[in-house]
Amino acid sequence: MVALARKTLIYEWRRFLPAMLAVGFAGLLQLLQIALVLGIFGSTSLYITGSSADIWIGYPGTQSVGSGRTIDADVESHVLMDPAVQRVEPYIWVDGDWRGPAETGGVSVFVSGIDPSADGLMFSKALPADLRARLAEPDAVVVDRSVLDQLGVSIGETATINGHQVRVVGISSGLRALGGVNVLCSLDTARRLDDDPADAGPTYLVAKLRDPGQADAVAARLRGDTAFGPYTTWSAKDFAKISVRYWLFDTGAGAGVLFLAGIVFLVGAVITSQTLIAAVNGSVREYATLNALGVGVGALRKVVLEQAFWVGALGLLGAGLLGLVLMLLARSQDVPVVLTVPAAVACILLVMGLAAVSGLAAMRALRRADPATLLR
Amino acid sequence: MPTATAAAQIHAPALLAEGISKAFMSGDQRTQVLDGLTLSLDAGELTLISGPSGCGKSTLLAILSGLQKVDSGRVQALGSELGQLDLRALERFRLQHTGFVFQGFNLFPALSAFEQVELPLNHMGLSRNEARRRAQQSLEEVGLAHRMRLRPSELSGGEKQRVAIARALAKEPELLFADEPTSALDAANGQMIIDILHRIARTHGTTVLCVSHDPRLVVHADRVLAMEDGRILSDRRPAAPAASDQEIPS
Ligand SMILES: Nc1ncnc2c1ncn2[C@@H]1O[C@H](COP(=O)(O)OP(=O)(O)O)[C@@H](O)[C@H]1O
Ligand SMILES: [Mg+2]
Numbered sequence: 093m094v095a096l097a098r099k100t101l102i103y104e105w106r107r108f109l110p111a112m113l114a115v116g117f118a119g120l121l122q123l124l125q126i127a128l129v130l131g132i133f134g135s136t137s138l139y140i141t142g143s144s145a146d147i148w149i150g151y152p153g154t155q156s157v158g159s160g161r162t163i164d165a166d167v168e169s170h171v172l173m174d175p176a177v178q179r180v181e182p183y184i185w186v187d188g189d190w191r192g193p194a195e196t197g198g199v200s201v202f203v204s205g206i207d208p209s210a211d212g213l214m215f216s217k218a219l220p221a222d223l224r225a226r227l228a229e230p231d232a233v234v235v236d237r238s239v240l241d242q243l244g245v246s247i248g249e250t251a252t253i254n255g256h257q258v259r260v261v262g263i264s265s266g267l268r269a270l271g272g273v274n275v276l277c278s279l280d281t282a283r284r285l286d287d288d289p290a291d292a293g294p295t296y297l298v299a300k301l302r303d304p305g306q307a308d309a310v311a312a313r314l315r316g317d318t319a320f321g322p323y324t325t326w327s328a329k330d331f332a333k334i335s336v337r338y339w340l341f342d343t344g345a346g347a348g349v350l351f352l353a354g355i356v357f358l359v360g361a362v363i364t365s366q367t368l369i370a371a372v373n374g375s376v377r378e379y380a381t382l383n384a385l386g387v388g389v390g391a392l393r394k395v396v397l398e399q400a401f402w403v404g405a406l407g408l409l410g411a412g413l414l415g416l417v418l419m420l421l422a423r424s425q426d427v428p429v430v431l432t433v434p435a436a437v438a439c440i441l442l443v444m445g446l447a448a449v450s451g452l453a454a455m456r457a458l459r460r461a462d463p464a465t466l467l468r
Numbered sequence: 469m470p471t472a473t474a475a476a477q478i479h480a481p482a483l484l485a486e487g488i489s490k491a492f493m494s495g496d497q498r499t500q501v502l503d504g505l506t507l508s509l510d511a512g513e514l515t516l517i518s519g520p521s522g523c524g525k526s527t528l529l530a531i532l533s534g535l536q537k538v539d540s541g542r543v544q545a546l547g548s549e550l551g552q553l554d555l556r557a558l559e560r561f562r563l564q565h566t567g568f569v570f571q572g573f574n575l576f577p578a579l580s581a582f583e584q585v586e587l588p589l590n591h592m593g594l595s596r597n598e599a600r601r602r603a604q605q606s607l608e609e610v611g612l613a614h615r616m617r618l619r620p621s622e623l624s625g626g627e628k629q630r631v632a633i634a635r636a637l638a639k640e641p642e643l644l645f646a647d648e649p650t651s652a653l654d655a656a657n658g659q660m661i662i663d664i665l666h667r668i669a670r671t672h673g674t675t676v677l678c679v680s681h682d683p684r685l686v687v688h689a690d691r692v693l694a695m696e697d698g699r700i701l702s703d704r705r706p707a708a709p710a711a712s713d714q715e716i717p718s
Contacts, residue, residue, distance in 0.1 A: 093586040094579065103578030103619075381574040384535060385588045385639065386563025388556070417569040464535040466570050467647050 115407025205282020400451025
């Protein structure tokens with residue numbers, strides 16, 4: 093077979109360049125947008141994904157980790173009685189007001205009070221062991237590298253949270269929060285920092301199971317009891333999903349993503365289809381000649397579609413390479429970007445869908461390839 | 469009587485048009501382009517239709533080749549009633565039986581001469597090797613064996629038209645239609661094109677129908693139909709021997 097579509101694309105690449113650029117930019121925009129949104133909103137479930145707990149126990153109806161309310165401390169012993177549970181520890185969330193040594197004004201911080209023992213579950217994947225050990229000292233806190241300027245401190249310095257003095261004993265990385273700053277401390281320190289007298293118990297209890305595969309079943313089993321006041325349970329996976337979904341949809345960010353995806357698709361498809369139509373128009377006499385010689389309209393349409401496919405594939409390749417470079421750059425600057433397989437697949441589908449729609453639009457231009465018009 | 473039918477088919481003309489009429493509407497203006505025209509062409513001849521511009525030559529060619537429908541009358545090509553074929557069947561008929569050469573060469577800028585000729589053959593269900601053999605042979609026949617790898621931008625006008633002829637010829641069609649094939653070329657190149665068309669008619673037994681307003685081509689045709697205002701005025705066979713001994717430079 094003579095590869096008409098490909099040879100034309102290569103020989104007349106200048107003609108097809110706008111389409112490839114349009115497709116490439118559409119793909120790149122979409123890719124970066126999804127990676128940023130996933131990166132930013134992924135940090136809202138860091139408390140869950142950065143910890144090794146299989147089950148979370150908290151106040152019923154909690155939408156995200158930051159909006160929990162205290163539960164009865166006695167739930168802990170009840171949970172421990174379940175034979176599937178290996179370890180339970182409290183997790184205390186305190187909203188705090190940070191005053192640093194430098195003139196920064198008040199900064200809103202999210203205080204996470206965790207068990208500083210070596211086998212503690214909270215932040216076990218995000219916090220190095222030596223930093224965790226240092227939290228055992230009274231009033232010791234760890235903050236993220238990226239917020240040092242914002243907090244106006246460096247390691248060894250003191251500041252106050254809710255009027256209580258704390259001392260920065262360590263700097264971690266990868267603990268960025270959304271809408272505030274994460275501050276890690278021990279459970280004891282967190283209790284001291286909490287100035288709300290209504291808060292008696294922990295905000296959450298987190299549990300490790302002997303068999304993590306049973307998380308859903310155990311969570312369901314522990315949910316039924318009401319003897320200790322209101323509380324409910326989630327498997328860690330479910331709670332992370334609830335948390336991310338809350339941020340995506342209740343903040344309108346998800347709608348924004350979809351809206352921009354629609355705009356990108358529309359603009360990309362208009363430019364791409366116009367370019368492909370111009371390419372068809374440029375060869376319309378040649379296509380008409382092939383049709384006069386008996387080559388069917390279907391075969392000619394396939395040529396146009398194949399061109400659209402190659403435009404999409406090449407644009408995607410460019411977007412992928414450039415996107416990779418930009419994401420690595422973002423990572424090196426502590427900009428949270430995350431790309432998951434489903435997100436990448438969504439990008440590919442969007443771009444190839446765009447190319448396909450443009451190809452279908454360009455196929456209509458073949459109607460002008462009527463061989464009778466060659467005879468005048 | 470099977471023998472009688474067989475005999476009738478042998479003598480049936482390759483192309484037969486009976487009482488064909490065609491009019492075009494442009495706005496309220498109705499132009500009668502063909503008016504009850506009857507015509508029959510035999511196989512293996514080069515027939516030239518000549519006449520002034522706008523007299524309906526191209527329209528007649530489009531109708532005889534199945535590219536346009538008639539208003540009334542009928543066209544029979546190789547025993548098929550073209551009026552009874554739908555769009556698909558017409559495409560298939562053209563694929564199997566017809567070749568075209570147009571005034572513009574209509575070659576794809578991206579393809580080499582060889583690929584231009586091979587491309588339509590790919591759609592005829594030929595094997596890859598057979599398609600290549602035919603492409604090679606046709607290009608040799610029009611004297612372009614040494615220029616097969618060149619793209620249209622590297623070929624002269626005469627060479628481009630020879631590629632277009634090879635593209636039609638490689639299909640080994642029974643019917644070959646040419647609309648003003650020489651009018652974009654100078655005299656020498658035009659001469660060469662008409663010689664090639666004539667030779668195709670004689671050596672392949674192809675029915676070649678060539679339309680031109682160029683009076684210089686008349687001497688090269690087996691049969692000349694003079695047309696005016698949608699009607700055929702005269703039908704004659706020039707006695708002068710066609711300049712067929714001339715060598716094609718290669
Ligand atoms: N598709 C069309 N629509 C309207 N008028 C047409 C069309 N095709 C041809 N004509 C008219 O028919 C007449 C004959 O055209 P044509 O067959 O191309 O003449 P020739 O090839 O002899 O120069 C011309 O007057 C032309 O304007
Ligand atoms: Mg004409």
